[in-house]
Amino acid sequence: MKIYTRLMLAAFSLLLITSCSKKAPVEPVEFYSHNMFIKLDVENQSATFSDKGLIEVNKGFNYFYINETANISKFQIKTKDYDIYYLSDSTYFDADTFKIDSLNIAIEPIPKTTLIGFNCDTTGKFAYFMTYDATFDDDVEDVRFSNENVGREVDGTISEKGAYLSPSSYFYPQGKEDTINFKVLANIPLSWQSVADGNRKKEYDENGRRNQTWENPLVNDGLMFMAAPYVVLDTTIDYYRVACYFFAEDSSLMRDYLTASVDYIDMYNDMIGPYPYNSFIVAENFFPTGYGMPGWTLLGQQVIRLPFIKSTSLGHEVLHNWWGNSMFVDYERGNWCEAAAVYGADYHYKLQQSDDAAKAYRKDILKQYVSYVNDGNDFPLREFTSRTSADTRTIGYNKGMMVYHMIEEEIGSEPFWQAWKNIYKEYVKQRVSWEEWIDHFERASGEMLPHVIPQWIDRAGAPQIAVSQAKRTGTVVSFTLSDLSKDEYTLQVPVRFTGGYGVYDTTVNFDKTEFTYQLGVPEGTLAMEIDPDYNLFRKLYDDEVEPIVAAVLGYENHLYAVNDNKSMEADYLAKFASGVGDEDINIMNIVSAKTDSTSSIIFLNPSDLPDFFNEKVDEVDGIVNINGEVFDLNEHTVVLSGSEFGDCKKSMVILSKNLESLERIGQLVPHYGKYSYLVFKGARNVAKGQWEITESPLRVVL
Numbered sequence: 001m002k003i004y005t006r007l008m009l010a011a012f013s014l015l016l017i018t019s020c021s022k023k024a025p026v027e028p029v030e031f032y033s034h035n036m037f038i039k040l041d042v043e044n045q046s047a048t049f050s051d052k053g054l055i056e057v058n059k060g061f062n063y064f065y066i067n068e069t070a071n072i073s074k075f076q077i078k079t080k081d082y083d084i085y086y087l088s089d090s091t092y093f094d095a096d097t098f099k100i101d102s103l104n105i106a107i108e109p110i111p112k113t114t115l116i117g118f119n120c121d122t123t124g125k126f127a128y129f130m131t132y133d134a135t136f137d138d139d140v141e142d143v144r145f146s147n148e149n150v151g152r153e154v155d156g157t158i159s160e161k162g163a164y165l166s167p168s169s170y171f172y173p174q175g176k177e178d179t180i181n182f183k184v185l186a187n188i189p190l191s192w193q194s195v196a197d198g199n200r201k202k203e204y205d206e207n208g209r210r211n212q213t214w215e216n217p218l219v220n221d222g223l224m225f226m227a228a229p230y231v232v233l234d235t236t237i238d239y240y241r242v243a244c245y246f247f248a249e250d251s252s253l254m255r256d257y258l259t260a261s262v263d264y265i266d267m268y269n270d271m272i273g274p275y276p277y278n279s280f281i282v283a284e285n286f287f288p289t290g291y292g293m294p295g296w297t298l299l300g301q302q303v304i305r306l307p308f309i310k311s312t313s314l315g316h317e318v319l320h321n322w323w324g325n326s327m328f329v330d331y332e333r334g335n336w337c338e339a340a341a342v343y344g345a346d347y348h349y350k351l352q353q354s355d356d357a358a359k360a361y362r363k364d365i366l367k368q369y370v371s372y373v374n375d376g377n378d379f380p381l382r383e384f385t386s387r388t389s390a391d392t393r394t395i396g397y398n399k400g401m402m403v404y405h406m407i408e409e410e411i412g413s414e415p416f417w418q419a420w421k422n423i424y425k426e427y428v429k430q431r432v433s434w435e436e437w438i439d440h441f442e443r444a445s446g447e448m449l450p451h452v453i454p455q456w457i458d459r460a461g462a463p464q465i466a467v468s469q470a471k472r473t474g475t476v477v478s479f480t481l482s483d484l485s486k487d488e489y490t491l492q493v494p495v496r497f498t499g500g501y502g503v504y505d506t507t508v509n510f511d512k513t514e515f516t517y518q519l520g521v522p523e524g525t526l527a528m529e530i531d532p533d534y535n536l537f538r539k540l541y542d543d544e545v546e547p548i549v550a551a552v553l554g555y556e557n558h559l560y561a562v563n564d565n566k567s568m569e570a571d572y573l574a575k576f577a578s579g580v581g582d583e584d585i586n587i588m589n590i591v592s593a594k595t596d597s598t599s600s601i602i603f604l605n606p607s608d609l610p611d612f613f614n615e616k617v618d619e620v621d622g623i624v625n626i627n628g629e630v631f632d633l634n635e636h637t638v639v640l641s642g643s644e645f646g647d648c649k650k651s652m653v654i655l656s657k658n659l660e661s662l663e664r665i666g667q668l669v670p671h672y673g674k675y676s677y678l679v680f681k682g683a684r685n686v687a688k689g690q691w692e693i694t695e696s697p698l699r700v701v702l
C-alpha cells in the first residue's frame, strides 16, 4: 500500500480560489527538490531541520504549507533573506472566510498545518534555503490497521520508541508540486537507525550522534521518514542490500523476513525488470502500519508477528517498488497499482501453491464483492484512488485483480507476462493508467481488447450470469445464457461438461444480454456448469456463498447479544466488539434481541445454538466438533459464521470460556474475513475453514 498521493490530493481538493478575484488565481509555490537535514531531539519530541532545493515562485504574493508547530528561523530565495508571515494567525488572514484581505483571494487551510506567506520580487525557479524546528507528538495508542479496516492514521511522532514522520505531518514544506526529488541527511542517536526512501548513501558517527544519508534516484510524491533503536540483519545481493530493521524483542523473526525479501526481489527482477534501488529494508513500527515506500516497507509490530505476513503482504509491498513507486499511477485516470500488486503478489502466490488455492482465492474475491459492495457504494475502477474501507478495497484491489486475470485468460499467459516487462521498460519513471496497460496487452498478444475499458474500468457493477433451457439431444447440448445485470458485457464464458468420460471444458463468447448456444459434446455427457472455477468477475448467487466472517462483518451495523446482558459475558462481548472496531456498543439479551435486515448479529455463548450452527457443528459438554475436528472449549475459543437469525441475514456465534482473550480476538477476526469458522487457543489462531456448499444455480443436470 502506498499513501502519499491520497494525502496530496486531499491537500489540493481543499484549495479554494475565489472566482471573484480579478487577479490571476493564486496557487501555492511549487517545490522541485528537497535536500533535507533532520536532527532528532528525542527528549523534546521535536526535530530541527534545514532544507534546500529548487522552488518556483511568482512575483508578489506566494504561500506554502508546513507543520503547524513549525517555527521558521530562516527563509531565503537566491541567498536573499525573506520575511515570512504565519498567515493562519495573522491579521492578513480571516480564518472564517479564508480570505487574505489585501489580495482578495481565498485559501482554505489544511488541518494541522500552518500557511506561510511571503512576497517575492521576481518570478521563476530559484534555489531556496530554510531552517526550522517542529514538534511531533501524535498519540499512537489506539491506532488500528487491518485488511478490512483502515483506522486513524498517525501523521508524525517522536519518542524514545522511535521517530515517524509521514508526508501528512508536513515535516517538510509543501506547495502544489506533484512529484519531487528527495535527499535526506538524518542526525539521530548513536544507537538508532534511520530509513527513508530510495538509496542508502553514506553513514558516519560524529560527536556521539549517527549520521545517515538517503537519496531517491526517482521522483516521488512524498517522503516518509522513520528512525528507531533497531537491531539490524542484512545481506548484499549483486548491487542491492536487503535488510531487516526490527526491535530487539522481535529479532528472532528477522532471518525469515530477510530470506523471504531476497526471494521476492529475485522473483520480480525476472517477472518485470531490475530492482530500481540499491537497498530494500523491512522496518518494524511501534504502532500499526502497513505501508510500502520506495526501497522499504514499514510494518507494525502486531502485523510483523502475524505468521502469514511473510507469505502475503511482504511480497505485495516488495512488488510496489515496481508498480507504484517506480512506474507511477496517473491518479486522474484511476489507480491500477493495487490491482497489479495483488495480481503479481497475493494471487500469484496462490497460483504457485495450486490451482485449487487460486480458484478459492478468486471465489473469495467474488464473495467479498457481494458481502461488501452494493448499489449504494459501488463505483467504477476508474474512480479508485486508495483504500479507505472494505468496499473501496474490494473494488480497487480485487475487482482490479480480476480484470488482470480475465485479460490473462483471454490473451494467454505468455503475451500477458511479456506485457508486464514491456510496459515497465517503456514507462518506468512515468505515470500510466489502464489505457497504457491495455495497449501493451494488445501489442504483446496481437489481440484487440476494446471491451475492457468500457465495461470493467469505466462502469460500476458486474454481470450476473444465468443458464436456462439446457437440454441434451445425443451429443448436442443447447442452453441459453442471460446476464441479469442487462449491462451488456463481452465475456469469454467457461462451460464445463461432465460425464462418464470425465471433464470437457470449453468457452463461449457472450456479448449479448441473452443468447442461445448449441454445442457438440462428448458422448455420455450428464451435466454442465457455467464458470465452475470462478474465472469471471461476476455477481455470485446467494446459494454460491457459504457464510463467512467477511459477510457478517460486511454489515455496517453489528448487533450483539448474550444470555444475560448484566453478566460479565456482556462486558467481554463489548470488548470483542471494540476490538472489531465498533463504537456505541449495545449488548442485548438473546431472548428479547431485536433484529433488522440492515444489521448482522453476533452472539457470545448462547445457551442454544441457532439452527444454522446446529447443522454445521456438534457441541456436547463443552466439546465442539467442526468438520470432524474436535476442540475443547476449556482451551479454545470458537468463532462461527452463519446465515439468518430473525431479520438479520448473517449471524456469528462465539463460544469461549477464555473471556480475557476476546478483545484481542476481536482485533484479529477481521484478518480472517474469508473463513466460515475460526478456532483460537488464547489469542492464537489454530484452525480455520469454510463450510462446504454443494448447490449452484449455474450447475445443470442434462
Ligand SMILES: [Zn+2]
Pocket (backbone or CB within 6 Å): 001, 002, 316, 320, 337, 338, 341
Ligand atoms: Zn498495495
